[in-house]
Amino acid sequence: MLVEFLRAARRAGIAVSVAESIEAFSAVDLIGYEDRQTVKDALRLVIAKSDEERERFDECFERFFGIGNFESGADGLFDATLETSPVELLELLDSELARLLLDDDRAELVRRLHAAAAEIDLASVRLFTQTNQFARRILEAMGIEALDAAIARLRGSGEGEAQRLADFLELRRRAVAELARDLVERRLAASGGGEADRMHDEFLQDARLVNVDRRDLLRMRVLVRAIGRRLASRYGRTRTKAKRGHLDVRRTIRRSYSFDGVPFRTHWKRRKIEKPRIVLLCDVSGSCAPLAHFLLLFAYSLSEAFSDIRSFAFATSMIEVSEILETQTIDDAISQIMRTIGFQSSDYGRAFATFDQDFMDSIDRKTTVVVLGDGRTNYHDPRIDVMRRIYERSRRVVWLNPEHRVAWGMDDSEMLRYLPYTHVARVCNRLRHLEAVVTELVKSR
Numbered sequence: 001m002l003v004e005f006l007r008a009a010r011r012a013g014i015a016v017s018v019a020e021s022i023e024a025f026s027a028v029d030l031i032g033y034e035d036r037q038t039v040k041d042a043l044r045l046v047i048a049k050s051d052e053e054r055e056r057f058d059e060c061f062e063r064f065f066g067i068g069n070f071e072s073g074a075d076g077l078f079d080a081t082l083e084t085s086p087v088e089l090l091e092l093l094d095s096e097l098a099r100l101l102l103d104d105d106r107a108e109l110v111r112r113l114h115a116a117a118a119e120i121d122l123a124s125v126r127l128f129t130q131t132n133q134f135a136r137r138i139l140e141a142m143g144i145e146a147l148d149a150a151i152a153r154l155r156g157s158g159e160g161e162a163q164r165l166a167d168f169l170e171l172r173r174r175a176v177a178e179l180a181r182d183l184v185e186r187r188l189a190a191s192g193g194g195e196a197d198r199m200h201d202e203f204l205q206d207a208r209l210v211n212v213d214r215r216d217l218l219r220m221r222v223l224v225r226a227i228g229r230r231l232a233s234r235y236g237r238t239r240t241k242a243k244r245g246h247l248d249v250r251r252t253i254r255r256s257y258s259f260d261g262v263p264f265r266t267h268w269k270r271r272k273i274e275k276p277r278i279v280l281l282c283d284v285s286g287s288c289a290p291l292a293h294f295l296l297l298f299a300y301s302l303s304e305a306f307s308d309i310r311s312f313a314f315a316t317s318m319i320e321v322s323e324i325l326e327t328q329t330i331d332d333a334i335s336q337i338m339r340t341i342g343f344q345s346s347d348y349g350r351a352f353a354t355f356d357q358d359f360m361d362s363i364d365r366k367t368t369v370v371v372l373g374d375g376r377t378n379y380h381d382p383r384i385d386v387m388r389r390i391y392e393r394s395r396r397v398v399w400l401n402p403e404h405r406v407a408w409g410m411d412d413s414e415m416l417r418y419l420p421y422t423h424v425a426r427v428c429n430r431l432r433h434l435e436a437v438v439t440e441l442v443k444s445r
Contacts, residue, residue, distance in 0.1 A: 002024065002025060002028060004064075004123045004187075005043075005060075005061075005064050005065070006024060006047070008060055008063075008064050009047060009056075009057065009060050010226075011222070012056045012057075012059070012060040012222070013053075013056055013221065013222040013225055013226075014047060014048060014053045014056055014057055014060070015049070015053075015225075016047050020046055020047050023047075024043055024046045024047060027042040027043065027045075028042065028043070036065070040058075040061050040065075043057070043061070044057050044058070044061075050329075051329065052329050052330070063186050064186065064187065093150040093153075093154075094146065094149075094153075095143060095146040095147045095149070095150040096143055096146070097142055097143040097144065097146065097147045098146070098147050098150045098151075098169055100112070101147075101172040101173075101176070102169075109176070109179075110179075112142055113138065113142070113176075113179060113180060113183055114183075115141075116138045116139075116141035116142045116180075117138055117183060117184075117187070119141045120134065120137040120138060120141055122134060122138070122183075122184065122187055123187075125184060125187065125188055130184075131181060131184050131185060131188070132181070134184045135177065135180040135181040135183075135184050136180075138180040138183065138184070139176065139177060139180050142176070142180075144173070144176075144177075147169065147173055148173075150169070151166050151169050151170055151173070154166035154169070201219070201223060204219060204220055204223060204431065205223065205430065205431040205432045205435075206430055206431075206432055207430065207431075208429050208430060209291050209294045209402070209429055209431070217293075220294070220297075220431070221297060221330070223431055224294065224297050224298055224301050224431065224434075225297075225301045227298070227301065227431070227434065227435045246268060247266060247268060248268055252265070252266050277308045277309075277364075277366050277367045277368065278308070278309040278310075278367070278368050278370060279309075279310050279311075279312070279362055279363055279367055279368070279369045279370070279394075280299050280309065280310070280311045280312065280370045280372070281312050281314060281318075281355070281369065281370065281371045281372065282295045282296060282299055282311065282312065282313050282314070282321075282372045282373070283295075283314060283315070283346060283371075283372060283373025283374065284296070284313045284314070284315055284337065284338060284341060284342040284343070285314075285315035285316075285342075285343070285344055285345060285346035285373075286315075286343050286344065286345060286346070287346060287374055287376055288346070288372075288373055288374055288402065289338075289342065289343055291402050291429070292334075292338065292342060293334060294431075294434075295372045296313070296321075296325075296333070296334045296337060296338075297330060297334070298372075298434060299311045299321075299325060299372075300325050300330050300333060300334075309322070310322050310359075310362050311325055312355065312359065313337050313340075313341055313342070314341070314348075314351035314354075314355075315341050315342065315343070315344035315345065315346055315347070315351070316341075316344045316345060316346070316347045316350060316351070317341065317347075317350060317351055317354050318351040318352075318355050318359075319340065319341055320359065321333075321337050324336055324337060345378050346373075346376055346377060346378055347377060347378060347380045348373075348375065348376075348377045348380070348382050348383065348414065349377060349380045349381040349382050349383035349386075350380065350383075352382075352383040352386040352387065352390075353383055353386060355386065355390075356383075356386045356389065360389065360390075360393070363390060363393045363394045364393065364394075365393070365394070365395055366395055367393075367394045367395055368394065368395055368396045368397075368398065369390055369394045369396070369397045369398070370398045370399075370400065371397070371398070371400065371422075372400050372428075373399075373400075373401065374401055374402055374403050374413065374415075375399075375401060375408070375413050375414050375415035375418055376411075376412045376414070377412055377414050378412055379412050382414040382417060382418070384414075384417055384418070384421070387418055387421045388421050390421070391421035391422070391423075396423045396424070397421060397422045397423050397424075398422065398423065398424045398425075398426075398437065399415075399418065399419075399422045399424070399425040399426070400426055400428035400433075400434070400437055401415060401425065401426070401427060402427070402428060402429040403415075403427070403429075404427060405427060424437070
């Protein structure tokens with residue numbers, strides 16, 4: 001069950017590493033599962049690193065481990081009371097679940113619901129259309145058939161006391177059925193809705209960013225940050241790559257001394273693959289405003305994933321936003337950046353001139369420069385000379401343009417003049433484009 005919860009937490013946008021997963025298991029082994037609040041506090045302490053993640057953790061935990069409110073709604077069926085029944089009627093029950101319902105031991109009932117869910121492998125539920133099927137299987141694992149048989153025997157006895165007991169158990173049975181259904185629905189919601197939700201994620205990755213509904217913004221944030229984490233796990237550390245076929249003669253001979261010069265152990269030359277140094281220039285002018293939210297969100301994700309990244313936002317002028325992205329929550333960061341410089345008329349020439357004067361020393365031969373913008377200058381001087389200097393000083397220049405290629409060079413677009421000073425220029429107006437291009441740019445060559 002804990003494995004499923006950690007998977008649900010990742011889908012909710014909480015970055016849970018392998019090390020943190022191991023710590024979560026160790027914490028639960030140490031404190032046990034008896035006290036729900038203690039388990040919640042321990043897991044929050046282990047896997048939630050920021051205020052935003054703590055909020056997401058609380059919501060995810062309640063969805064995953066929550067189980068209806070006994071005091072209201074359909075679960076209010078538990079409010080029914082019953083006077084002590086004759087012993088001979090209790091002997092007719094022959095159902096462990098019936099006796100549990102009569103004892104009104106709700107904590108034990110919840111425990112058995114979760115145990116039944118684990119027994120039927122509730123983690124395999126994929127579609128909301130399977131809710132009734134899995135709810136029924138949970139009830140069967142809890143012994144609902146024996147309870148139904150006991151209710152039938154009570155009704156068949158014809159006695160008034162027996163009828164009242166049967167009515168009481170029928171109400172409790174309906175309440176248990178509601179709890180089972182509620183458990184399935186919560187587990188589906190916590191795990192992302194199963195196959196249907198994964199299909200929706202596929203749609204969001206292929207949808208034009210300007211067409212994304214506001215209701216999907218939270219899910220888009222999760223997807224964008226997942227891209228950043230995947231890139232960090234692949235390319236966020238220094239690695240080495242063996243050049244098979246290029247023998248390192250010196251090391252081979254040196255290691256052969258202990259074998260009287262016989263080269264039992266050969267060594268091959270390796271080259272160091274350094275994690276990328278990135279400078280990000282993000283257009284937040286009026287023409288790119290519909291995309292600015294996602295561009296800044298991606299910049300935020302990269303700042304979380306890579307330690308060596310500097311981010312700049314520009315419209316009429318240019319400012320560095322690295323510290324804002326590193327020290328504030330995503331909502332506060334985007335709001336502050338857009339208030340400071342967003343929605344203005346774009347002037348690439350003036351913005352590039354500011355970069356040339358104040359920030360050009362941030363670029364060297366190990367730097368990959370990423371420009372996110374449409375290249376529309378409002379007929380101002382595009383300062384191609386600055387773009388040429390950026391190109392000559394950097395390792396790579398990648399330009400991601402939200403417009404279709406047919407629009408490049410039309411009206412006030414200067415993309416065709418910028419193209420000679422880019423190594424890669426791609427259309428990028430979908431999440432799938434963004435991941436593919438950035439995956440390519442961070443690969444060391």
